[in-house]
Amino acid sequence: MKKLIEVRNLNIAYGGTAGWTNVVQGVSFEIARGEAFGLVGESGCGKSTVAYRLLGYGTINSLVQTGEVLFDGTDLLKLDAAALTRLRGKRIALVPQNPTTSLSPGMRVGAQIREMIATHKALPEDMAMETRIVELFALVGLPDVGHRYPHELSGGQQQRVTIAMAVACNPDLLVLDEPTTGLDVTTQRQIVQLLADLRVRIGMAMLYVTHDLALLAQIADRVGVMYAGQLVEVAPCEKLLSAPAHPYSRGLIASIPTIDGAARPGRGLRGVLRRDQISTGCKFEPRCDFATTACRTTPQTLEPVAEARAVACMRWREAVAPHFPVLVKRGEEKTAEAPARLLSVANLSLSYTRPGLFDRLLDRASPAVVRDIDLDLRTGEVLALVGESGSGKSTIARAISGRLPPGAGIIRLDGTALAPALKDRSVEELRQIQYIFQNPDASLNPRRRIRAILARPIDHFGIEVDEKALETVLDNVGLHAGYLDRFPEQLSGGERQRIAIARALLVNPKLLICDEILSALDVSVQARIVELLRALKEKHAVAMLFISHDLAVVQEFADRVAVLYHGELMQLADTATLLSKPLHPYTEMLLEAAPGLRKDHYVSRPPSAPNSMAAPGVGCPLAGRCPRQIGSLCADTRPPIQTTVNGFIRCHLTTGNLATGASPANRNDHPRQSRSVS
Template structure:
């Protein structure tokens, strides 16, 4: 294949009060036309820094020390601002991690795509602008949403709009920066299918930056693994995932949780990246179980070790033989005690009121979001709340935390009713219940140092502390004291999330509400956070409502799983019984969509009766989409919960018949 873009010996440094620090060193790789190249590594390894240089982007305090970025033979690092502007969006396009910040909130999405096309004069001959925009929406699987604003679309729809913008000018190269982080598993799979389809139809090459190796297995041709600013391994995707040659690659893969039975623990990487501990030789030496004295003094460079596989390790041949040690002795012990409920929801229903122009168009009657939720959570128990975006998971969490008053029903803590709003709750209740938000960019004060962020809740609740208290809090989430005097903007997304988690844990809560807290973290850090949460659960009986779309992580951490769809609980099941208990058709859909480390050619199962829609408030919310729908009863009548040995299922199909469903084969 013809090489489209080549990165040669790229070196990038960031400047600060103490001078310049190298963050990317001697990175070299190429991408052929029509090829997808994955770039993976832990937060802070430099993968996004490399990716954005392909578009000529760099922060004001960064500089290119060495190297070239050759696009069709032209060095992008030598182009002026106008030439780069002509290139971006036209020949090389970006799909960012967060579509909410990438789309202008004050412009309709159709206008934003129109602006992209006009900027690069990329309207094909013989087609109108309106038709071209509709064509792009159809290309990404959307109806014509031209007149909608970004806030009127779901997260998955927003990401599809950014993809439509990125491909509007038929670019030769797409740079994707964690494009599916935070999306539920079914939406992730739809985006991956969409990108694969676009690549085959348009012939684009892709640089896919991610920490999700399971998703990368479904789309990448080759993968480069980065550690501390250097490439340590490059190989075909299948080769890397089945036979990694570098100890770091092996550790990353071993950290990935699985949905397979019996895979409740992970063999992970020990320690964390400490740039102050990096030796003059191999950068991974302080964390490597294969390291010898020579590793500390002799730098490692990529050398070919097989067909299209290169590795920067003198002991690469030992990696496949030796097994990494278990990262922790902590094992998920499922809570079986029948103690009093710490938190209970009784017939909880929630709604949002229409405001502004929506109220003028549709009236101001409340819009029901969540309906008749009964849920109990005991001390030391972890209940996972899973479901797709828009199912109501975060809305329930908002109500429990006092940020949304219930339309009906009650919320009890320690057997006492909670005030529906924060203003009516006691200081003790506020301390005992801590919320960890999904997006640390919005939950951390950008004008406060990490030290001040951690000190604030301690001072607010009158808890005595010492400097060692803050250091210990950071070490619990895989960070160290050097971060105390940094500001959020000086941290990676994963590092910011760890600060948010550390802040919540500092006040010793009884209940943690964890709202997608692992979605922005790489797999090695996820493993450490899961280990920490399990330790809190076992040693301090901390209860958790764990909101997630990652069923592999849920299998590791949760005692019970509550499956939510369009505001209704479809199933409650013990985690250990997921493989033996009857499954609701929707639970089965979620499990099937969870990717594994082999390319599985996943295709969503079609609905049995696509024209049968549920009657609001009466029918099953899954009607019209359910592959096992029964006549019209599903659309017209709300199913009654059926008890099982491991919980309940809300479905018209008898439990015995559900138990005879197709056997799942997921997470392989």
């Protein structure tokens, strides 16, 4: 196939107070027309720096020292700003990680696509502008959204809009920078399926930057693995995932949690990438299980080892794992006596809108975002709250923390009822519940050094902590003491999240609310954070409400799982039971959408948008989308709560019908209402 992109010996440095630091060294790869090439590695490895150079982007303190980036034979590094502007969007397009920052909040999304087409004069001669816009939205599965503003769309819908903008001019190359990070599993599945379909229909090439190898398995033809600014392995995707040759690739794959609770043979990655510990030889040597003295002093370069495969390792033959996908079941955990109840939530309901004048006169309540939520959490327990975007997970978490006072319900901590609003709670109650946000950028003061950021909660709660304690908590989250004097802008997204976690841990809380805290982290850092949180749970009996869309991580960590859809709890069970025997149709959908390391893993399911067949609080919110719907019963009648051995399920079908896959004999063959959630 004809080459579209050729990157040759690319070397990039970043300038700072200590001089220039090489962040990309000797990177070379190529992408053929119509090919999907994945670039994977941990945070800070340089993959995004390389990707943005394909668009001609670079920060003010970056310098391309040597190298070429050839696009269809033209060196992009030699083009002026005007030439690059003409190229971007038309022949090379970008789908960014965060659609919120790339979409103008003051323009309707249809107008933003119109502007893109008009700027590059990319409207087909035989087509009207409005027809083209409608066609593009239909292409990404978003009919009738052109009149909406970005804030009126969900995260997954916003990302679809950015994809529609990116393909509006039929580009030759699409650069995707972590496009599904932070999205729930079903939305991830749809975005990846959409991209794969667009690639075939439009015939464009893709550079897919990610830390998620399971997603690359669904879309990439070849994968380049980066470590500390260097490519250490390039191979066909299937071969890389089944038999990785470089020790880093092997460790990266071994670190990926599995949905079935199995462990991959081989050891996961040790520690994290620290540029202050890189040796003069192989950069991976400090973390490598196969390293020798020669590795410490001999630089490794990418060398061909087989057809379409190259590795930068002198010991790749010893490291290669020919039967890597074979899984070994972990031992069953021993059950212990249930500890005391720490948190209880009863009949929690909440609405974001206030009743209007007529609503008050007619005694009508505003539509609830979450309805009748009953949960309990014991000391030292991890309860996972899972569900798609917009299901109400974060709303429940904010209500428990006091940031969003509920309209109804009671929240108790250690048996004492908490005030609904944060401002009315005592200092001790505030200390006992700590919230770790999904986006650390919004919770870290950009004008304060990390030392001051960590010191603020300590001072607020009157806790005496010395310098050694600050260094210890940083080491626990994989950072060294040198970070204390840095500003948040000098850290990667994953590093900023680790600072946010460290800040919460410093005040010794009883309950941690973790709101999608791992979604932006690579697998090695995820594993380290999970181990840290597990140690806190076991040694200090810290309880956690763990909000996540990654069911594989939930399987690794949570004791019980609560499944939420459209503001209502669908199922609650211990983790092993729920993942092995999901019962509820919605839980089955979430499990089937979880990505695996096989390209044929995904299955076809109904769309993820909440269905409007059932009125809020009347029928089942899954009505119309459920593959096992019982006529109009599900839309007309609220499903009963059925008690199970270790939880409950909300469904018109009996647990027996759900377990066997059988349908009820008649409309009346469904359970009666019962309620027990403890």
